[in-house]
Amino acid sequence: MNDNEHNLIDSGDEPMSNHSDNPHFSSILEKRLSRRDMLSGSLTAAVAGMFGASSLGNVAAAAGSFLPPAAGANPSFALNPSLGFAAVPPTRSDNATVPAGYKAQTLAPWGTPLTGSYPAYKADGSNSGAEQEQQVGSHHDGMHYFPMASNPNGHGLLCVNHEYVDQYNLHQGGAINSNPRPEDQVRKEIAAHGVSVIEVKKDPFTGEWGVVQGGYNRRITANTPMEIRGPVRGSDFVKTKYSPDGTMTRGTINNCGHGYTPWGTYLTCEENWSGYFVNRTGRPREHARYGVSTSAGRYRWETAQGGADQYIRFDASVKAADPVDDYRNEPNGQGWIVEIDPFNPNSTPKKRTAMGRFGHEGCWLSPPQLGQPVVFYSGDDAQNEYVYKFVTKARYSKNVNGDILDQGTLYVARFNDDGTGEWLALDINDLAFQAAAFAKGVAFADQADVLVNTRLAADVVGATKMDRPEWGTVHPQTREVYMTMTNNGSRNAGNIDAANPRGPNPYGHIIRWREQGNRSWATKFEWDIFVLGGIESDSQVLPEQGGPALTQDNIFASPDGLWLDQNGILWIQTDMSGSQQLSGPFGANQMLAANPISGEIKRFLVGPNDQETTGVVSTPDGKNLFVNFQHPGDRSSASLGFTSNWPDHGAVYRQPGDAVVVADPVGPRPRSSTIVITREDGGVVGL
Template sequence: MTTPARLLPLFTRSHEGGRSSMTCQYRCGDACDQPVPNTSDNEYFGDLVAAGVSRRAALRAGGAGAALVGLTAWSMPSAAAAPSAAPSAAGAASAKGSALGFTGIAPTPATVDAVKVPEGFDWAPIISWGDPLFAGTPAFDFDNQTPAAQREQAGYNCDYTQFMQGGAGNNGAHKGLLAFNNEYTNDELMFRGAPSAAQLTDEQLEIIQAAHGITITEVSRRNANSPWRWVQGGKRNRRIHTDTPFAVDGPAAGSVHLRTSDDPRGERILGTLNNCAGGETPWGTYLSGEENFNQYFNATGAPDADGKLKRYGITSGGRGWERIQDRFSVVAEPNEVNRFGWIVEVDPQDPTSTPVKHTALGRFKHEGATTTLTADGRVAAYMGDDERFDYIYKFLSKDTYREGDKKHNMRLLSEGDLYVAKLAGDGAADGEYDGTGQWLPLIVDGVSHVPGMSVEEVLIWTRLAADKVGPTKMDRPEDVQPNPVNGRIYAAMTNNTARTPGQIDEANPRAANKHGHVTEFTEDGGDHGALTFTWKIVLVAGNPSDPETYFNGYDKSEVSPISCPDNVAFDAKGNLWISTDGMPGTLNYCDALYVMPLEGADKGKLQQFLSVPVGAETCGPTIINENSVIVAVQHPGEVSGATPENVISQFPYRGDGQPRPSVIHAYRRHGK
């Protein structure tokens, strides 16, 4: 699908983290404007403060040739340039070809309303907000949405995607199943008149609630050369939203801290909120992380003597939901907020199954959870807590995986050990940010290792428990994923503009870090059950002309600019794919999807594969193969000042007048 490259006005520059003010409001409840929740005195391993000059000098020296050759091809647009100015001939240049089978595209100016893919590729929407899932579901009608319709239509802002190809019959290769998160809503873009939270009607609030959660749909395609498309009325289609019942398992199930008026046993929770990234289990289920759940709760007048609400960013405010459901008022239902912030597991193959919230994996702002197996067959789950100065976690199951025993395997995340990461730098000026680390125990063999906290307290207030054992404060750890080819773990540190020069360390080497970085972890012995590891930063993001950037040692004259890495994924060869969230506010480019080889002659050669439209974020990439990629295009047209009457993006260009978040399929023409 091709679209005109429309240059549109960008009304304001971003908040300090690189996002528009509208994104900050709805994505995370203006987290950057709030005090940093982590006020613990955990040390920054500050040997780098003294050694940092020589270390960064080494990085500069290592990339000196690149710093002097060809940088104009990727230079950041001047701040003095008009926002709508077309890129220069040099700025429009694309990266040189690579062994990946495509030529990288040039960065797209942040005001362009178009999806761009490499030469030889095309794209098409698979499913968009409001598309009907069931046989009797009404078609999307922007001006006549109802709560009942929205509960049976695709949810709003799509994020993590999980694609499972195959089906019965001779046409099985052209059938599949797609599941994706619906993280949050842009209320002002969903209804005419751009109502504020106080102006939303009760019905509009119900529609907003119904647009959150998870969407599952069967998909099909005509042949290997055509794009995937959702199937209305598919037998496995399902919508999970804020009123869907969830079971609770693990050590904190039934805790007095999870009990409410509607659930006096603390074992049944309605809904899931702010589902961001996720992961696919070895037994084929879908994991989803509840991230910025705090913003939905109004804590006005709620006591917080022990600082638990503050540590989770739960303050006065909210989204107005307490007007229609008391459970979103912390005063009315003080434990309801403890029922969110978990990892959720869903069986996408069974639309009648009850999804589960796993308390054994801890409660924090989960970006997601990704799994792999240890040498002895246990499940290891890696998780990032998406907050400035928060932590990276690992869960190890008590029992082992059994091939083909789905019933057994679906209990593996119910019991196990929970750890948090502490990193140390090597301090040597070797031209790399690297070092060693250990997994600090929070719960082992069913026993709390946190002084003064019980097992259920550690799991319900995991942030406070981790504060006590001294892990490393990271720069917004988001997606943390094992590479199925080389066995290493890759974590996206999106950014942290609040870090001061006195707080830099080797794992977080930049103050006012607005561009972020990606860190590689190697578990000792190559065993995901190990409790020690080595680590190395493989990407220091930003414009290649910045001497502090680093691309795993590759010549910086041949790489693309990148900022705010968010999600990571891998192809069958183990190449690292990275999607971004925040480039319009940091580099003045549209967010994008990149690929960076981790081995061979092209190691570190970052190239841009795709860019999304004005105001949108690139989310949840699934790399099917070298010819086929699925991407979630979240919040198109999310620009301050945008309204249904002042539309900034027409994506996905279906002619219905309003932007619609969509999951898209980028595919090579002719399937080769």
């Protein structure tokens, strides 16, 4: 999510709401970087140490039994990949810039006909709310590719998150923000949020990918019925006029990063959801700690003409004597991990409340092992928030399903300045948690209370404040975890720590950790910094090992999206603010490729104007790379016109040296879209 200066009604960011006295990661990292002898040596040595006498060539065998990321994935994971392309320079063209020898195509942009009567996209923005409910949503973000067994590298289901909307670009003539608001505009905005399940197929002759108008296609929106599962199900926190027994809610909102399960389902993650609601009658802690507004919702959906129940639910003010007669608890139905079965279009999405409630950037699976708990990591994307992991109570077997997510332990991370860390249980039955809550004078009634108030529970146990923890990724063989810390403008030099070493931190960094004994479910870990982003004079790769500064081939700021692919490449995506993109050395938002062993980093892709480069996944053979460009032209307004015309200005992609494409303020309106990147010689992308 873009941490920029334009109006919050479009940016979707939530205000900083962590006012606890917990330590900042930056102060820990400052001490950490002065003690490099505490965790010295290269990653290669560290990996070798994990497996004792095992050679790196036998890492796969030493790592134990686990499933690959997708059916048909390459079992021989490269620990030391070679980046076989020439770095592209920073650019500011309204297009996609890829290395020489590569090409890209757009796939399923906002408004693509998907279900029902397949209404066509109207270039003037005049599609209705009912039509948007049958079209691909807006602001593509996290996504996953689920291959079809018959043709895994050429036919599958692409699940795509839709985070938020830019009102000026969404509506013909822009939004009407009167009070009340036009009902159909509100309906359209709600429909543009959520998730699209898209059947895609590659033409065997042209190599182009297209959308299949098939039975798997589905739109899940901010109004779709959802089942509440886990400890919060049926609790007083989620009882509403819509669901008096607290078992159902409506919609999934502000879907950012994602995850997937080893049993073949999609996990969509609710990030900056709190701003969609308003509570004018006094906020309980489960509203205040998350930043629910006391004046108006971000898009003022609660004011839609006609006062239909599906809209007034965004007003969480107390309006009746009993909670089941109003929507005071409606915000408590958001902030969860939602499980979706992409192969069953009639299934009801499930909110898995045991995994905690906060601003989920994503949910990343550690490779499961037979007979052991299943582990997922997540970051809370807001300034000074925390890193979490969830460990299932049940053990993994080939017969498990999503119900395994309803019982387990949620942990939050504490990073110590000596390069060690620990996972602190957020469990009402844990004696250490009980003691910490008692010492802070905070009471929780039961585990449902702990989970609805996850941020408060993490405050209580003394978790480490981080610089906007966003995407994570887990090494499929070594199980090392990487996570981006995007930036933090609220941090100053007086509250830095070892894991967040700069204050303020406009550039961000990537941290990584190794669980004790290489067991994802362990409660202790070791950590270090992989790279400090920034300009050439203020950046460093592998700082604890005295690595080099970044260069023109790889300078970047505000790392966000992250993925380790099946060939060992760490893909890094950026979400720089508008000011960082418009001036300075970085150019537009981009995607870089990194070797996590050597620290080699190269810029691979630069996107069009005003977009965030986000979401990355490939077919199992690594030859088709799916990437999203979210909110191109997000500075567009009545005064500026359209600041991007991508992708409908006609040029699909360009390579270094091609003509620069400049946006036309009255040209085609910008559309978020997936792109598919392939090598012209048909080889594996990135190698």
